[in-house]
Amino acid sequence: MSVPNIVREYRAQGDGYQNLKLQSATLSKPKATEVTIKIHAVSLQFRDLMVSKGIYPQQKSNIVPCSDGAGEIVALGQEVKGWKIGDRVCPNFALDHIHGDVTKEILSTGLGGHTDGVLREYVNVPVHSLVRIPEHLSYEEGSTLPCAALTAYNACHGPVPLKGGDYVLILGTGGVSIFGAQIALASGATVIVTSSSDEKLQVAKNLGVQHVINYKKNVNWDEEVLNITGGRGVDHIIEVGGPNTMLKCINAVRYAGWIHVIGFVSGGDNGIPVPLAIMKAITFRGILIGSVKQFEDMNRLLTAHKIRPVVNKVFSFEEATEAYAYLESQKHIGKVVIKLA
Known part of the structure; x- marks a missing residue:
């Protein structure tokens, strides 16, 4: 699969989700221990509303929002082992929370708050942050796992x-x-x-x-x-x-x-x-989300019981602001998802 050099991404200016800006950006090649993920779906959470308004603690300015994405690997860094092109994955909420307790340093790797998130067409993430999506789930369902589940x-x-x-x-x-x-x-x-x-x-x-x-x-x-x-x-x-x-x-x-x-x-x-x-x-x-190890443990439980996430409504990538508005209305039951690919 050819990976484009120019991709689309949203940026949050901190003045409300109504002003989320969809723009073009250059996609770099993955570093030696990174993979490139083509994002298929993103799910929203209450934190995303806070980030969009600029009221999330110590958030990065002009950030790519959202922490919860699901997609497929489309490129591998030269030192990546155990993963292949086409694998269906989610990056963990905090990229460096592999196991054990959260730390201040781990917190600073939280997607869509302290570091650029997943509301974009492609993203490079460290291989240690990856978790496989259970086979019985779609990309839309998989995108609900990193934070809420x-x-x-x-x-x-x-x-x-x-x-x-x-x-x-x-x-x-x-x-x-x-x-x-x-x-x-x-x-x-x-x-x-x-x-x-x-x-x-x-x-x-x-x-x-x-x-x-x-x-x-x-x-x-x-x-x-x-x-x-x-x-x-x-x-x-x-x-x-x-x-x-x-x-x-x-x-x-x-x-x-x-x-x-x-x-x-x-x-x-x-x-x-x-x-x-x-x-x-x-x-x-x-509770501050969880680790890659817990994510893997959870996926075994979801698979054993064939648990399917409750996805309430799916919006297109171009309808991101409408998805935010629907989340804010609190009319939803379960999860609100934005579909990209």
């Missing part, structure tokens, strides 16, 4: 992996939340999902979720969680709401349970009530 997997199967019979509470029905439900169910857990939309809760039920709660109709949803668990509380919580939902999560979690802090889409400025957190011996764990 891996974040959910890291929460469910981190230092204390959930086990069969555990109760898992999942806030919302966005990308991380839907993957959290699928992974928890595949791991034998009983899952509770909250949403303000009965339509979105029906999608969760269709995935096999055992308990759903509409938090608009039931403002005391934390008490309902306690009822479902016989007063004990849940073992794990996928917490994407942030300050405004934290107090109810602290009430809903069991003593010595885990609250996996992933997002802050509900806003607010409440702090964690420290005495209560101590009295319940709660573990709060901030």
Whole structure:
């Protein structure tokens, strides 16, 4: 396959996704330990909205946005071994997070925030960042894995992996939340999902979720969680709401349970009530995506259970700003994808 010298890419100026700029750029040859990927699909996440507005911490200026891409290898650096032209791959969210804990140095290799991302036709990435896309998934489905799926997997199967019979509470029905439900169910857990939309809760039920709660109709949803668990509380919580939902999560979690802090889409400025957190011996764990090793482990689980990502809507490359607007509207269930090739 011939690889072009001039390719198209988007750049975020930091003044809103409405001003994403599609432009031409020169594609360099891959370095000795890099590969060139032809991007077929990119999925969006809440972080991409922050980057587009210039409010993501320490973001690079005039950046190629987006961290979650899937494509095929079209060129190999001279020292690359174990990969071939045509392999279907995703680069990891943080290019240098191969295994173990995240570090400040690893964080600086985060695609689409600290370093140029994947909202472009071709990208060169280090070979150590590559993960194969499960064979049963399309490129569009594969593009949803690097952030949303891996974040959910890291929460469910981190230092204390959930086990069969555990109760898992999942806030919302966005990308991380839907993957959290699928992974928890595949791991034998009983899952509770909250949403303000009965339509979105029906999608969760269709995935096999055992308990759903509409938090608009039931403002005391934390008490309902306690009822479902016989007063004990849940073992794990996928917490994407942030300050405004934290107090109810602290009430809903069991003593010595885990609250996996992933997002802050509900806003607010409440702090964690420290005495209560101590009295319940709660573990709060901030989740910053995951490593290549965890990505590979997760893909084995997805393959074993033939789990398919929930892709809500697909936009063309030229419709990137419309895709961002749809994500911001929060009408989506699961993932919003931009298709290139």
